Amino acid sequence: MDIWTRRLQLLSAAAAAVFLLLLLHAPPPVSCADLDALIYKGCANQSFPGGALPPTVAALSSALSGQAGSTKFYKTSSPSTAGSSTSVFGLFQCRGDLSGSDCASCVSHATSSWRDVCGASVAARVQLAGCLALYEVSGFPQVSGVQMLFKTCGTGSGGAGDFEMRRDTAFAALEGGVATSTGGFVATSYQAVYAMAQCEGDLSTGDCGQCVTQAVQHVEVECGGAPSGQVYLDKCYISYSYYPHGVPHGGGTGGQQTSKTVAIVLGGAVGVGFLVICLLFARSLTKKKDDY
Known part of the structure; x- marks a missing residue:
């Protein structure tokens, strides 16, 4: 192995080390799963007769989920039917900086968790990191806003x-x-x-x-x-x-912009590293030619 090949290997190893160092110090992107993190739940003490949610709650859940991809806020009622005498009201509110797909995913997760977190309560409120979804039976007592x-x-x-x-x-x-x-x-x-x-x-x-x-x-x-x-x-x-070291790019509320920035920084570092290697390699070849 001649000295020039050895130098090139050392330069490549140095560039790889720089890339790894940047990667280890890059801020971790916030995953979409964080939007589904449960912040709190509110469940009524009273339950539906028979300990089961009526079909109108399922219909309400579908109606809310169906709108979440196109709007950040929506409220509606699911009227009583021949199969259920219970009318229910519900709404969702997504965080204003969410994309339509993230809002839809969050609302779907929130409404599908009503039964898991509140059983057959006549009212349930599920607040996730990215959205709120609630339902309540018609006539449920209201509180101050x-x-x-x-x-x-x-x-x-x-x-x-x-x-x-x-x-x-x-x-x-x-x-x-x-x-x-x-x-x-x-x-x-x-x-x-x-x-x-x-x-x-x-x-x-x-x-x-x-x-x-x-x-x-x-x-x-x-x-x-x-x-x-x-x-x-x-x-x-x-x-x-x-944030003692400064607010993350994008405000720290979502990972999409942060991860894009990290990708640009790392990609730029790799590009610069590759360019440096090429320049040094060309310089070494010129020097080798001059030596002859």
Whole structure:
């Protein structure tokens, strides 16, 4: 083996090592399965007679799933039939940044889990990371649209002394962005804090703004200086996360854009590495020729 072949092998090994290093340090993409993660469930204490869901619930599930690919919010009723005297109402709300296919997949997963998480309850509410789907029997008691249903807060603290100021600035942007939002969805980032809000699609701009303001007040009290938090009210929810090393590209809410960026970076690294090898190889050949 001559010295030039040996040099080429060493350069190839170095390029491979650089590629592996970039891959190990690339941010992991968020899988679509994360959208189906259960956040919370709400089940009525009362059950349908006989301990079985009536056919109208299955019909409602099909109606909701059938619309999820074309809209982020939909509500409808499944009237009583000859086979069932029970009329049920239901709706779904997908997160505003989901694609049609991701929304459809999430709603299908949520509606199919009604029975698993709530049995034969006369009302069920399933909140996944990417969507909400619920049903309730006609005449089921209603609660205030700003009643808190669930909250979760991260452990520890945001670290930096001005963390809460950063978070509150992001919250203010959420509240201000509701007026111009599409479908009640607002997302923003400010100095390593990412925040998001989602209202039910049929809320007016004013009602959505009031709901988000209430949610912000709840999360400030409930989560304090925690690095992340989520508060779900009946008609809206907000979430925030602190990223010490900067908010991921795309806001950290979905993996599609992040994975594309990683692919571009890695592909570029491979291309540059290959170009460097070619240039060095050509240089070595020129040097070899000059030596003769």
